[in-house]
Amino acid sequence: MGIIKVRNATFSYGRENVFENIDLEINAGEVFCLFGPNGCGKSTLILCMLGVLPLSNGQISLGGRNVRGMKPSEVAKVAAYIPQSHEKPFPYKAIDIVLMGRTAHTATFSPPSPADRKIADEALEKVGIAEFRDRPYTQLSGGETQLVLVARALAQQTPILIMDEPTAHLDFRNELNFLETIVKLVKQSGLTIIMATHFPNHAFYFEGIGVNSSLALMNNRNIAVKGNPFEVLTEENMENVFNIKSKIISYTWKDETLRQIVPLETS
Amino acid sequence: MIALLVAGPVLIILVSLFIGRYPLSVSEVFTTLGFRMGLVQADIPATHLNVVWDVRLPRAILGAMVGASLAVSGASFQGMFRNPLVSANILGVTSGAGFGAALAIIMFDGQTFFIYLFAFAFGLLAVILSYLIGTTYKATPTVMLVLGGVVVSSIFSALISLLKYIADPFDQLPSIVFWLMGSLASARFTDIVIAAIPMLIGVIGLLLMRWRLNVLSLGDIEARALGLNVLIAKSLAIFFATLATAGAVCVSGVIGWVGLVIPHIGRMLVGNNNEALIPVTISLGAGYLVIVDNIARTLTGSEIPLGILTSLIGGPFFIYLIRRTKARGW
Numbered sequence: 001m002g003i004i005k006v007r008n009a010t011f012s013y014g015r016e017n018v019f020e021n022i023d024l025e026i027n028a029g030e031v032f033c034l035f036g037p038n039g040c041g042k043s044t045l046i047l048c049m050l051g052v053l054p055l056s057n058g059q060i061s062l063g064g065r066n067v068r069g070m071k072p073s074e075v076a077k078v079a080a081y082i083p084q085s086h087e088k089p090f091p092y093k094a095i096d097i098v099l100m101g102r103t104a105h106t107a108t109f110s111p112p113s114p115a116d117r118k119i120a121d122e123a124l125e126k127v128g129i130a131e132f133r134d135r136p137y138t139q140l141s142g143g144e145t146q147l148v149l150v151a152r153a154l155a156q157q158t159p160i161l162i163m164d165e166p167t168a169h170l171d172f173r174n175e176l177n178f179l180e181t182i183v184k185l186v187k188q189s190g191l192t193i194i195m196a197t198h199f200p201n202h203a204f205y206f207e208g209i210g211v212n213s214s215l216a217l218m219n220n221r222n223i224a225v226k227g228n229p230f231e232v233l234t235e236e237n238m239e240n241v242f243n244i245k246s247k248i249i250s251y252t253w254k255d256e257t258l259r260q261i262v263p264l265e266t267s
Numbered sequence: 268m269i270a271l272l273v274a275g276p277v278l279i280i281l282v283s284l285f286i287g288r289y290p291l292s293v294s295e296v297f298t299t300l301g302f303r304m305g306l307v308q309a310d311i312p313a314t315h316l317n318v319v320w321d322v323r324l325p326r327a328i329l330g331a332m333v334g335a336s337l338a339v340s341g342a343s344f345q346g347m348f349r350n351p352l353v354s355a356n357i358l359g360v361t362s363g364a365g366f367g368a369a370l371a372i373i374m375f376d377g378q379t380f381f382i383y384l385f386a387f388a389f390g391l392l393a394v395i396l397s398y399l400i401g402t403t404y405k406a407t408p409t410v411m412l413v414l415g416g417v418v419v420s421s422i423f424s425a426l427i428s429l430l431k432y433i434a435d436p437f438d439q440l441p442s443i444v445f446w447l448m449g450s451l452a453s454a455r456f457t458d459i460v461i462a463a464i465p466m467l468i469g470v471i472g473l474l475l476m477r478w479r480l481n482v483l484s485l486g487d488i489e490a491r492a493l494g495l496n497v498l499i500a501k502s503l504a505i506f507f508a509t510l511a512t513a514g515a516v517c518v519s520g521v522i523g524w525v526g527l528v529i530p531h532i533g534r535m536l537v538g539n540n541n542e543a544l545i546p547v548t549i550s551l552g553a554g555y556l557v558i559v560d561n562i563a564r565t566l567t568g569s570e571i572p573l574g575i576l577t578s579l580i581g582g583p584f585f586i587y588l589i590r591r592t593k594a595r596g597w
Contacts (some may be wrong), residue, residue: 050492076494083492089349089484090539096481103482104494108503109475111542156493 001193003028004049007259008058008255011044019221020045021058024247031135031186031193031211033203033229036218037242042196043084045218046164063159076104079160080153084168084196086145091136092224094148098123101155125189127181143174150181161185162194167202179205186211200238200261203229208258217241233261243267272546276335276553278484280327286561289318300324304539321455329432329454329462330560331553333519334529336466336511337543338552341526342533343473343508346541347501348409349536353589355512356527358416362423363393369430369443377442379453383461383517390513393419398505408487427441449520449574451560462518464571476503477545484541522574524581529555531588 002025010020012211014101018040026032034042047053049060055224058107063078070078080101101123102116113119124130129147132140137148153161179202185191195202206213207229216226217237224241225232238246238261245264250257284296291299299528301307327472340355346567348357356362367389370384375381400415427447473480479500479534482490491497515522529552537543556573559580563571 047488050490052491072491073494076492081489081492083489086489087486088344089486090351092481092539096540097271100482100485103479106478108479108500111478148385152493155305237425 002026002061003063004194005061006045006049006058007060009045009048009055009060010057011041011048011053012056013151017056017221019218022223024216024223024226026192027214028188028192028210030245031182031195031206033045033200033206033213033215034194034196034218035200035203035215036196038198040218041221042218043164046081046162046194046196047164050081050229052081055182056063059085065108073116076156076158078158079162080156082146082149082153082157082161082163082166084164084166086149088138088145091138091182092152093134093246094132094137094140095120095134096123097148098151098155104156119157120151120155123151126154127151140147141170141174142169145179146170146174146178146188147181150178159190160192162192164196165198166195168198178267183209183211200233203233208256212260233259238263239267269546272550275550276331276557279554279557280324280331282293283327283330283557283561284319284323285320286565287323288565289314291318303536325456325459326451326454326560327349329459329518330451332459332463332466332470333451333515333522334525334552334554334556335549336468336552337522337525338471338529338533338548338555339473340512341506342500342530342541342544342548343480343532344526346484347504348413349484349486351382351531353413353525354526356416356420357413358397358509358511359393359419359423360390361516361521362420362427364390364513365447365521366393366423366426366430366466368446368517368520369427370435372442372446373430373434373439373472377439379458383458386517387465389423390516391509393423393468394505394509394513398502428469445572446520447574448572449522449577450563450570451519451574452570454518458518462514465510465514469507469509469514472507473504473511474545474549476500476507477541480504480545481539508521520572520574522577524577524585525552525556528581528585528588531585535588 004026006022006024011018011024011109016261044053048055051070054068062257067075099112099117099120102112102120105116106112127147127150129151132144160205167178170178182193186193203213203215213229214227215232217224217232219241225237235246235248238244243266245263245267247262248259249262250259285291295315296319298307298309299315302309302311302319337355344353344355344357345351363385367385371381371385379392397412397415397419400418401412403411431440431443434443482495483500484495487497530548532551533544533548537547559576560573564577565574
């Protein structure tokens with residue numbers, strides 16, 4: 001059962017198509033990684049899923065409804081968005097940012113209710129960053145900021161989280177910490193996660209840790225291969241889709257066989 | 268907190284009833300007020316009634332409303348445009364209003380009613396033009412809006428110069444110049460009632476949607492993904508801020524710096540969350556302009572135009588503020 005269905009989707013800013021004829025189905029409760037190079041249209045596809053950008057052709061259904069006919073507040077009750085980079089316009093406190101996750105639940109001329117504020121506090125708690133609550137978030141590191149944005153997404157209380165390269169600006173440890181947080185959330189609350197990423201090993205990480213995961217390789221305006229990480233991330237596919245010679249290595253840790261893909265050379 | 272925000276400006280308005288070239292004692296002022304409100308029976312000299320009720324009180328109330336309007340519009344635009352350096356004039360409302368006032372001074376011999384009407388109408392027109400220039404297909408990108416504002420401001424400034432050039436140099440030209448310097452000297456209760464409507468709608472509107480301004484400050488894409496209808500929210504905020512500013516400018520002329528300095532004092536005091544910032548800005552703006560107007564009308568034998576003072580005080584004070592906070596407030 002697809003919680004997000006993309007049918008024959010095409011998007012163009014002008015004459016040139018950013019992507020064309022894309023078909024995808026993302027199941028509830030899985031982590032879906034969208035892997036592809038810079039500029040392949042991942043971010044655009046994500047914004048189309050959120051109804052921020054309109055498709056030129058085809059349709060996307062979000063939680064069973066055509067996203068095109070949904071109001072911004074309706075979309076925001078189904079899917080939350082974590083951007084790749086977040087410009088910090090003012091030194092708001094972390095809690096102020098998280099509280100903005102309640103926008104879709106408040107009326108134009110009223111502030112968030114005490115219940116909304118409680119939900120925001122619980123979201124901070126869930127992500128494990130309650131100690132940042134009253135800190136100006138301009139003073140937080142990249143990794144900490146990203147966690148604040150995860151808390152904001154949780155405060156939206158949506159079944160779907162859509163993330164655009166959330167680890168792009170994170171260091172080695174923070175990246176792992178971020179992935180662990182996501183895994184914890186998926187296992188706790190059965191969220192569906194869509195994650196655009198540069199790193200194919202993210203998909204292996206989710207698979208290895210026992211989370212339902214699938215993966216699509218996106219290149220040249222289209223989805224080349226999709227399926228579970230084991231089927232999709234093969235040496236042949238890396239060669240065919242991205243012209244990369246690579247090696248899959250496997251190793252055992254805590255009685256599980258884990259995989260990583262190692263790029264060797266471009267061809 | 269709320270009590271303090273209301274009490275501050277009210278107290279400043281009361282104090283300003285005692286300030287002026289005609290000396291009045293505490294009991295004289297209060298019996299005059301009480302008499303006018305029907306609370307006390309007393310024999311009040313006509314001069315006292317005139318000075319307190321017809322001159323000082325309306326002027327102080329108007330000053331408070333104008334200060335609050337300019338300050339809150341500035342704060343709202345700063346949030347919306349994600350830039351702490353924009354003021355209420357970012358979309359050209361002041362230049363448009365100035366042109367309208369100058370036009371009325373020339374066309375209608377400076378009748379007050381027409382000056383208000385034209386200033387207000389052209390202030391709105393300027394913002395509508397900036398908005399239309401800045402609106403592309405179903406969106407209003409911030410850069411385009413600012414660009415629209417710059418262009419429209421510059422065109423109306425040129426038109427003001429043109430009107431000054433053709434105005435009668437003995438009669439109309441001085442009126443235009445004085446209007447552009449800004450003043451509350453003409454304030455009467457009848458004026459307050461007319462100008463209060465747009466100012467109150469604007470200020471209350473922004474006050475009510477202040478939390479939405481936080482969300483808008485995150486930028487169009489994030490605000491939209493959080494569930495905000497960005498086009499409607501932005502248009503509403505611009506509408507309220509423009510009503511407030513145009514209402515203020517049409518009775519007071521051009522009074523600069525209030526919309527820049529006051530929100531920054533607010534940011535220093537309570538931070539950048541508009542939930543707290545907007546009410547504080549309204550209160551500070553109201554108090555500040557009444558104080559500056561008291562200085563303007565008592566510092567020298569004849570009045571100093573208010574706009575000159577707000578710039579003379581506001582400019583250096585702003586430098587002091589940003590040097591003290593090292594621009595860390597934003």
